[in-house]
Every structure is written in C-alpha cells, then in structure tokens.
Amino acid sequence: MSEILRVGIAGLGTVGAAVVRLLDAQAADLAARTGKKVVVTGVSARDPARDRGIDLSGATWFSAxxxxxxSDKIDLFVELIGGDEGPARESVEAALAAGKSVVTANKALLAKHGIALARLAEAHHGALAFEASVAGxxxxxxxxxxxxxxNRIERVYGILNGTCxxxxxxxxxxxxxxxxxxxxAQKLGYAEADPTFDIGGFDTAHKLAILASLAFGVKLDAEAISVEGIQDISLADLQAASELGYRVKLLGVAQRTPHGVEQRVHPTMVPLSSAIAQVMGVTNAVTVDADAVNELTLVGPGAGGMATASAVVADIAxxxxxxxxxxxxxxxDHLASPEKSPMQRHEGGYYIRLAVRNEIGAAAAIATRMxxxxxxxxxxxxRRACADASVAPVVLVTYATTEASVREALAAIVADGHVADKPQVIRIERE
Amino acid sequence: MSEILRVGIAGLGTVGAAVVRLLDAQAADLAARTGKKVVVTGVSARDPARDRGIDLSGATWFSAxxxxxxSDKIDLFVELIGGDEGPARESVEAALAAGKSVVTANKALLAKHGIALARLAEAHHGALAFEASVAGxxxxxxxxxxxxxxNRIERVYGILNGTCxxxxxxxxxxxxxxxxxxxxAQKLGYAEADPTFDIGGFDTAHKLAILASLAFGVKLDAEAISVEGIQDISLADLQAASELGYRVKLLGVAQRTPHGVEQRVHPTMVPLSSAIAQVMGVTNAVTVDADAVNELTLVGPGAGGMATASAVVADIAxxxxxxxxxxxxxxxDHLASPEKSPMQRHEGGYYIRLAVRNEIGAAAAIATRMxxxxxxxxxxxxRRACADASVAPVVLVTYATTEASVREALAAIVADGHVADKPQVIRIERE
Incomplete structure (x- = not known):
C-alpha cells in the first residue's frame, strides 16, 4: 500500500456525508496518527446531483x-447502503474478494452473513471492521x-436500541x-413508520449476535436468540418496577451458562442503583462481566450520523x-458453534403481574401453584382493585427459578381460572 | 519476531502475579487471537523464593x-516496579534502547518522563504501552x-482515584x-499509611496528564496541572450538594479553552443526574466530550491486581x-506544547460556603461584594445557626464566572470581617 489510503464510500446518507466531513476535518491529525493520508477517491450513491454540503470533487462517482x-481506485470500501442482501451484500463480497478491506455499519448484514464475510476477508487478507454496527x-x-x-467474559448485556x-x-x-x-418517537425520527424492527427487539438481536460472537468466540447465530419486544409493557409495569427498586429496560443479554451460550432480548427489570438503569433517552450502554475486569460499562450515543461516523472513521484509521x-x-476456524441454551432453561428472578379475580381462595391457589x-x-x-372491582392486580417477584417452572406454574394458574387476563412476565437481571 | 512473543516481567507483586496468571489462563485464546504464543521467559523480583502461587518454571530469574x-531472552518488557526514578526508569529506558517493546502501569514514571520515553520508543521502533496506568x-x-x-475532543474528565x-x-x-x-480506607488497603498522594489529588494529576496528552495531542506536562485534594471536604458540603442537586467527586478535568488547555484536579460538584455522579466506591469513570461522539462514559474498576493485569495483558496482546x-x-514531534490556561482564568459555576457572623448587614455586604x-x-x-449562635452557615451558588472574580470577591468579604472561617469553595462542573 502507498502512503495514501484510498477510500471508497457507498451510500451517502446522513452517516456517509458525516464520514466525509470527519475525514476532511481530521485529515492532518489522521495522517499524523496513522502515517497515511486518508483520501476519499470514490463514491456511489443514488442521487449524484443532491447537495450534501460536502466536497467530493476529488472522488470518482460510480453508479453501481x-x-x-x-475499482482499482480504492484500497478500502465503506459500505453504508444497508440491508442484509442486494447491493450491500454484493458490494461487500466484491470488495473482499478483490482483496480490499471493508468497513461497514450494517448489523443486519453481519448478523446474517458475518461468518461467511469474515471467511472471505481472511482468504483475501483484507480487514473487515464494523465498530459502527453495534451501539453507534x-x-x-x-x-x-x-x-x-x-479476560474470560461471562456476560455481555446492554441497551442497544435507542428507540426502545x-x-x-x-x-x-x-x-x-x-x-x-x-x-x-416517530415524529422525532427515532422510530420508522413501521417500528416493528426496533420495538419488537429484532434490531437489538442483530447487535447482540455480533457482541456474543466477539465476547465468547462463537459463530454468529441470530437464530439462536430468543426475542421479545417492548410492545406489551404498560405504565403499570413501570410503576411497579419503580416501587420494587427496579427500572424496565429492553436489554440484549448474552451469557455463558452450564448449558451453553444463552442469548436473549427482552424487557428486563434492572436494579435502580445499577449503571445501566441510569441510561435514559436514546443513549445506549453496554456492560461486560469478565473474570479479570469484573464489570465494565460503556455509555454513549447509539445512533445519529455523527456518532456512527465516528466509529466508521475509527475503523478506517x-x-x-x-x-x-x-x-x-x-x-x-477457531470460532466455536456453541450449544444453544434454550430460553426454557434460563434461570433468574421473575416479575409477574396478574389480574386476579376477586374470589375467595384465589390468592391461596396462586401461591400453591407457584x-x-x-x-x-x-x-x-x-393492589386495591380499580375500575373493575371484580379484578385486582397482584404483583409477584420470585427468587431465582427457571423459565420452564414459571411458564408451567402460570399455565396452571390460568387453567384454574383465577386470572382475568394474560399474565405479564418480566425477567429480572441481577447486576 | 518469531511466532513466540517472549515476555519479561519486572515486579511480581499483586499485579505481576495476576499478569502471569491471566497469560496462563488465556494462553490458547491469546495465541489464536494474536497469531503468537505469549510466553513469560524472564522475571525479576525482590524475593525469588516467595510462593506467589504461579508457575514460573519456564522463566529465567534476573536479580537486576x-x-x-x-536480555536477549525477551522481546517485550513489562515494568511493574513502580516509582518515577530508579530501577523502574532505568529498566524501561534500557529495554527501549535495546529495541524492545515496553508495557508499564507506572503513571508516575509516565507523567514525569513520558515524552522522553516515547521518543526513545520511536527511535528504536519499539512499542510503549500503558493502558494500565490510567483507570485500571x-x-x-x-x-x-x-x-x-x-473526533476532535473538547474535554476529558473523570474519577481517577478509587481511594478518594x-x-x-x-x-x-x-x-x-x-x-x-x-x-x-487504610484498614481495607485502599489507602496508604501516608495517604497524601491519593487524598491530595496527585495520583489523579499523574493520570490526567496522560489523558490530556492523548486527548489533545499535547506534550505531557504534570506541572501545568492545578491540584487540590479532598482533605477539606466536610459532611456539610456533601449535604448541601445533595440539597442543591449535586454530588461531590474528586475529578481530573482537561479541556480546551480559548486560552489553551486547562488541566485541573479538584473536588467538584457534578449534577446528581449525570452518569459520573452514579459512580460510587472504588470504581473509576472517565467521560469524553467530543464533536462527533458527543459524550462517551466508561465505568469500571480503577485498581486491583486483576483489573490492572487485564489492561497489561491487553497491551501485550x-x-x-x-x-x-x-x-x-x-x-x-507532532505533539504540541500548549499554552497553559491558568486556574485564575477558569470559568464555571461555584459553590461557596461561608461561616457568616450574625451581624446586621452581613448578608447584604456579602451580596454587594459579589x-x-x-x-x-x-x-x-x-441555615439556622447551630452550636455557635453567633455564626450561621451561608451557601452561595454562582452562575458562570471566573476563578479570579471569585477569589477577589472572597478576599474582600474576608477583609470586611463578616466571616468567621476560611470560605469553602467547590467548583461546579457542567455536564
């Protein structure tokens, strides 16, 4: 490689334009730090005519x-197109196959094809970097x-979706x-018109698959992740959490268990005193539990053009x-294919909210089933029954038990006919 | 270099022994990650006979x-001796001069001789790594x-001393x-018998000098740091802080100002809602404000053998x-020698606690001076006067002003004779 690193950027939306702006603003510093002048020599975007407020006069435009x-004009390909197939996948594969390094922010692509792309990068001696794909x-x-x-890492968990x-x-x-x-959130542009991907926990799952692979040395397996979203969380749950000394967060959690690596995304009660409970708004946070470092937490912006571009530029550097x-x-070849630990084997505390019919013996029957x-x-x-005096909300908090036990006990309670609504279950995450 | 990285460790206290243990426990993983087998081939410590519970059978002992x-037996020298002169300095210089790489946890050595050592490393093409020297x-x-x-970094600040x-x-x-x-703290081993180094803010200052150099691309200059410790902080201050929505932390702060880089260590009021306010006990935390990433906070263990060893092993890897x-x-040669921004030019809010004599006109006179x-x-x-009815505590919180103005106003107030004791001043750090 020459003393110039020639960069090609595909996708010039908010992030792509911010990358060009940062590379320009930090040009002298980056050259001094890395020993190479970083120059954008090629770009590709849908609308070459659009004014993005950035200087691309030195770059060649490619329609595809x-x-x-x-192209021979670049050493490093930055993929900011998005999507787990189509042009994003094809162009990343093409760059790696041509022996170029690739930087991408595309978690969906990595969650689906990460291992195949890593293999391609290894075979052709290119780098494949994706700091921007997780937690901005x-x-x-x-x-x-x-x-x-x-360190030997025991658990990694975090708030990985700012919208939720x-x-x-x-x-x-x-x-x-x-x-x-x-x-x-939709008005402010934090959530898409179809919010399912964020709200349903799927975006968090993609990021968790990447973190789990890095933390445990295992092959990415997005299919192995148990996913629940926040769509059923009610104000009553948040208030009950607060009274119990907890706060509800959508977490992605990957941890070693005696049965393999457990990977799960779900609304979670975290202790109000924990670092992760303090993280509010669109901010993200990740905590790592490991043998030597014990506990390490990183808190920062999970999205936004500039924050994502910061990660892309760090990879380029x-x-x-x-x-x-x-x-x-x-x-x-050293990444393991871990035994998946199914959710039924999950062990932990549980918060359970039941709408209990006001009948003599109902509470006793529920306690007996547990x-x-x-x-x-x-x-x-x-709680005192509210609008409908025939039903009273009851909140149970369990000591550590298994998911299977909780599900079976609740099935029995529902079958007994003591509850008027679907039980609400939120897992508690110990610090 | 061969496919083996031969490591020599000088200093086999808690951290040194933990490094040997981690290198052993992670041997297979490190070899796969780095492509090199990391082997401890040489050690030096005061008492070779002491049982440290680690296997050093493959290593040669050196008395000096x-x-x-x-030695030709090592590629990489790990300095865990401590002290800013003597054997620590001499051995690091000897290793770098011999073209070897060096890993050290020695913040005092770096704060004093960091630039000279970096120059030596550059001249002989060795690495000089010191992750363990700041925030464990x-x-x-x-x-x-x-x-x-x-990023262009605007400010870096943190809780860098677990004892305080x-x-x-x-x-x-x-x-x-x-x-x-x-x-x-002394009973628990968190503080030395002579606690001045921690309590007086000097340990924090050493670490801050390293952070400021990294953040702003300037030469280390421990002399440029204004240092105050926590020895004069009273319960009354902590309680007043809490009532005002703040918490008192000993912070090291380095920030760009129009007058140059300002570096200071002092007790600081931080908003109770800030991430850094939540950090309690011996835990450390560092926050970075930068243009692209906005705000990033890292929270974790600042000391302890295993946590420090974790950082040493990451450098080795x-x-x-x-x-x-x-x-x-x-x-x-690219590191600047920045204009030092003296503390008198510091701008910010101030908490001031005065023991005001119960005399007619005292409050008015104080307000007038301000x-x-x-x-x-x-x-x-x-506050209501307590034991001594002739004196009442008065707490003032100022809007942003300069250190010089505050000091002059307080000098005038003291000269007026309205206060019975030395005014307490704590700077407020905006988020």
Whole structure:
C-alpha cells in the first residue's frame, strides 16, 4: 500500500456525508496518527446531483456500488447502503474478494452473513471492521476484541436500541402510554413508520449476535436468540418496577451458562442503583462481566450520523495504521458453534403481574401453584382493585427459578381460572 | 519476531502475579487471537523464593531488572516496579534502547518522563504501552488513541482515584467524617499509611496528564496541572450538594479553552443526574466530550491486581498482534506544547460556603461584594445557626464566572470581617 489510503464510500446518507466531513476535518491529525493520508477517491450513491454540503470533487462517482467495490481506485470500501442482501451484500463480497478491506455499519448484514464475510476477508487478507454496527459511537467492538483480550467474559448485556429506551424512559418519566411515546418517537425520527424492527427487539438481536460472537468466540447465530419486544409493557409495569427498586429496560443479554451460550432480548427489570438503569433517552450502554475486569460499562450515543461516523472513521484509521484483527476476534476456524441454551432453561428472578379475580381462595391457589413448581416468592403485592372491582392486580417477584417452572406454574394458574387476563412476565437481571 | 512473543516481567507483586496468571489462563485464546504464543521467559523480583502461587518454571530469574530489560531472552518488557526514578526508569529506558517493546502501569514514571520515553520508543521502533496506568481495567487509553480517532475532543474528565471516591461515597452515604472514612480506607488497603498522594489529588494529576496528552495531542506536562485534594471536604458540603442537586467527586478535568488547555484536579460538584455522579466506591469513570461522539462514559474498576493485569495483558496482546500506535497517539514531534490556561482564568459555576457572623448587614455586604466583582448568584441558602449562635452557615451558588472574580470577591468579604472561617469553595462542573 502507498502512503495514501484510498477510500471508497457507498451510500451517502446522513452517516456517509458525516464520514466525509470527519475525514476532511481530521485529515492532518489522521495522517499524523496513522502515517497515511486518508483520501476519499470514490463514491456511489443514488442521487449524484443532491447537495450534501460536502466536497467530493476529488472522488470518482460510480453508479453501481459493486463497481466501486472492485475499482482499482480504492484500497478500502465503506459500505453504508444497508440491508442484509442486494447491493450491500454484493458490494461487500466484491470488495473482499478483490482483496480490499471493508468497513461497514450494517448489523443486519453481519448478523446474517458475518461468518461467511469474515471467511472471505481472511482468504483475501483484507480487514473487515464494523465498530459502527453495534451501539453507534461506543467503541464496544474494539473493547471486546482488543481491550479485554486478557479476560474470560461471562456476560455481555446492554441497551442497544435507542428507540426502545427513549419510549420506556418517556413512559416512566412522564406517565405516558406506550402508543403516545411511540408516536412521538416517530415524529422525532427515532422510530420508522413501521417500528416493528426496533420495538419488537429484532434490531437489538442483530447487535447482540455480533457482541456474543466477539465476547465468547462463537459463530454468529441470530437464530439462536430468543426475542421479545417492548410492545406489551404498560405504565403499570413501570410503576411497579419503580416501587420494587427496579427500572424496565429492553436489554440484549448474552451469557455463558452450564448449558451453553444463552442469548436473549427482552424487557428486563434492572436494579435502580445499577449503571445501566441510569441510561435514559436514546443513549445506549453496554456492560461486560469478565473474570479479570469484573464489570465494565460503556455509555454513549447509539445512533445519529455523527456518532456512527465516528466509529466508521475509527475503523478506517485502524486499517490505515495497519491494525489487522480477525473480524470476530478469533480466526473463523477457531470460532466455536456453541450449544444453544434454550430460553426454557434460563434461570433468574421473575416479575409477574396478574389480574386476579376477586374470589375467595384465589390468592391461596396462586401461591400453591407457584410452590408446586418449586418457585419461592420474594414478594407479593396486591393492589386495591380499580375500575373493575371484580379484578385486582397482584404483583409477584420470585427468587431465582427457571423459565420452564414459571411458564408451567402460570399455565396452571390460568387453567384454574383465577386470572382475568394474560399474565405479564418480566425477567429480572441481577447486576 | 518469531511466532513466540517472549515476555519479561519486572515486579511480581499483586499485579505481576495476576499478569502471569491471566497469560496462563488465556494462553490458547491469546495465541489464536494474536497469531503468537505469549510466553513469560524472564522475571525479576525482590524475593525469588516467595510462593506467589504461579508457575514460573519456564522463566529465567534476573536479580537486576535492567539486566532482564536488556536480555536477549525477551522481546517485550513489562515494568511493574513502580516509582518515577530508579530501577523502574532505568529498566524501561534500557529495554527501549535495546529495541524492545515496553508495557508499564507506572503513571508516575509516565507523567514525569513520558515524552522522553516515547521518543526513545520511536527511535528504536519499539512499542510503549500503558493502558494500565490510567483507570485500571477501563480501556480509556485505547479509546482515546484509537476509538475516537475521528473526533476532535473538547474535554476529558473523570474519577481517577478509587481511594478518594470511596471516602467521598462513604461520607455521603453513611454520614461519616473524612477522618473516619480515611481510616477505614487504610484498614481495607485502599489507602496508604501516608495517604497524601491519593487524598491530595496527585495520583489523579499523574493520570490526567496522560489523558490530556492523548486527548489533545499535547506534550505531557504534570506541572501545568492545578491540584487540590479532598482533605477539606466536610459532611456539610456533601449535604448541601445533595440539597442543591449535586454530588461531590474528586475529578481530573482537561479541556480546551480559548486560552489553551486547562488541566485541573479538584473536588467538584457534578449534577446528581449525570452518569459520573452514579459512580460510587472504588470504581473509576472517565467521560469524553467530543464533536462527533458527543459524550462517551466508561465505568469500571480503577485498581486491583486483576483489573490492572487485564489492561497489561491487553497491551501485550496488541503488541503480539503487531499493533503499533505512537505512545501518545501522535508522533512526539507532532505533539504540541500548549499554552497553559491558568486556574485564575477558569470559568464555571461555584459553590461557596461561608461561616457568616450574625451581624446586621452581613448578608447584604456579602451580596454587594459579589455584585461588585460581576458575580451573579443562582441561589443563596442561609441555615439556622447551630452550636455557635453567633455564626450561621451561608451557601452561595454562582452562575458562570471566573476563578479570579471569585477569589477577589472572597478576599474582600474576608477583609470586611463578616466571616468567621476560611470560605469553602467547590467548583461546579457542567455536564
């Protein structure tokens, strides 16, 4: 490679334009830090005529991203197109096959094809870097891949979706409903018109698959992740959480268990005193539990053009500096295919909210069912019945038990006919 | 270099022994990650006979650390001796001069001789890595040097001394005096018999000098740092802070100002809602404000054998992987010698606690003096006089003003004879 690193960028939306702007603003500093002048020599975007407020006079325009990816004019290909197939996948594959390095922010692509792409990068001696794909501007990929190299990691978990955290924060702080907060998030551009991908936990799952691979040296397996979203969380749950000393967050959690690596995305009760509970609004946070470092938490912006561009530019700088790590820490052949630990084997505390019919013996019957399934209760709170006097909300908090026991006990309670509505279950995450 | 990275470790205390243990436990993983087998081939410590519970059978013992540093038996020298002169300095210089890479946890050595050592490393093409020197297990050096390469950093600040944070946390949470908490810290091994180095803010200053160099591309200059410790913080201050919506933390702060880089260590009021306010006990935290990433906070263990060893091993792994960054991000010749912004020019809000004599006109005279110096008051709280009815505590909170104005106004107030004791001044740090 010459003393110039020639960069091609495919996709010039908010992030792409911000990358060009940062490379320009930091040009002298980056050259001094890396020993290479970083120059954008090629670009590809849908509308070349659009004014993006950036200077691209030195760059060649390509109408097809795959042509840019393969071009002799670039050493490094930055993919900011998005999508887990089509032009994004084709152009990344083309760049890697041509021996070029690739920087991408595309978590969906990585969650689906990460291992195949890492293999391609290895075969052709290119780098494949994706700091921007998880938690935006937070350098969690570098931290897991390099900063914690001396550790055996036990658990990694985090708030990985700003939209969900914004909604839960506003619901709690302002006493608003889920629907009201979602509508506001959409107005502010935090949530898409079809919010399912964020709200349903799928975006978090993509990011978690990447974190789990880096943390545990295992092959990405988005299919192995149990996913629940926040769509059924009510104000009543947030208020009960607060009274019990918890706060509800949508977490992605990956942890070692005796049965394999457990990967799950779901609304979670975290202790109010924990670092992660303090993270409000669109901010993201990731906590790593490991043998040597004990607990490490990183808090920062999970999205936004500039924050994402910050991560992209850090990857570009690493490649300019000649840093070559295996994309997922270990060479692909060293990545294990872990036994998946199914959700039914999950162990932990549970918050359960039941709409209990006001009948003599109902509470006793419920407590009996829990005991029959070996579940110890840490607390039971029965509220005064509100609108409908025939039903009273009852909140149970269990000591550590298994998902299977909870599900079986609740099935029995429902079958007994004591509850008027579907039980609400939120898992509690210990610190 | 061969496919083996031969490591020599000088200093086998808690951290040194933990490094040997981690290298052993992670041996297979490190070899797969870095492509090199990392082997401890040489050691030096005061008492070779002591049982450290680690296997050093493959290592040669050296009685003099400088002999180990120069030895042909090692590629990489790990300095864990401590001290800013003597064997630590001599052995690091010897290793670098012999073209070897060096990993050190020695902030005092770096604060005093960092630039000379970086120059030596550059001249002989060795690495000089020191992740463990600041904030223990938190990968803040890597984050500043690599993870935020695309950013212009505006401010970096943090809780960098676990001893001080432990004392302040316990004082606040348990209503204990400074002296009681210090005694407990000493009993628990968090504080030395002579605690001046921690309590007086000097340890924080050493770490801040390193962070400022990395963040702003300037030469280390520990002399440029204004340092105040926590020895004069009283329970009354912590309680007043809490009532005002703040918490007192000993912070190291480095920030760009129109007058140059301002570097200061002092007790600070931080908003209770800030991430850094939540950090209690011996935990450390660092926040970086930068143009692209906005705000990034890292929270983790600031000390302890295993956490420090985690950082040392991460540096070893980087060197095994062939990662070579300039020690302070930029080559030494690119590091600026910044104009120092003196503390008198510091701008910010101030908390001022006065023991005001119960005389007619005293409050008015104080308010007049503040106004004369152009200081606007955000709040004034006068407490009921307690034991001594002739004196009442008055707490003032100012809007942003300069250190010089505050000092001059207080000098005038003291000269007026209205206060019975030395005014207490604590700077407020905006989020």
């Amino acid at each position: 991203p795959t042509d840019l990816a393969r 501007g937070i350098p969690i990929v570098k931290t897991l891949r390099e900063g914690l190299a001396g 955290n914004y909604i839960l924060s506003r619901m709690e702080l302002e006493g608003l409903s889920f629907a009201e907060c979602l509508a506001d 690493d490649i300019a500096r000649g840093i070559r790590s295996a994309p997922f820490g270990l060479p692909v 005991a029959e399934h070996g579940i110890s209760l840490e607390s039971i709170v029965q | 650390p400088t002999d180990l540093a120069r 297990g938190i990968p803040i050096v890597k984050t500043l040097r690599e993870g935020l390469a695309g 944070n432990y004392i302040l946390s316990r004082m606040e949470l348990e209503g204990l005096s400074f002296a009681e908490c210090l005694a407990d 980087d060197i095994a992987r062939g990662i070579r960054s300039a020690p302070f991000g930029l080559p030494v 106004a004369e110096h152009g200081i606007s008051l955000e709040s004034i709280v006068q």
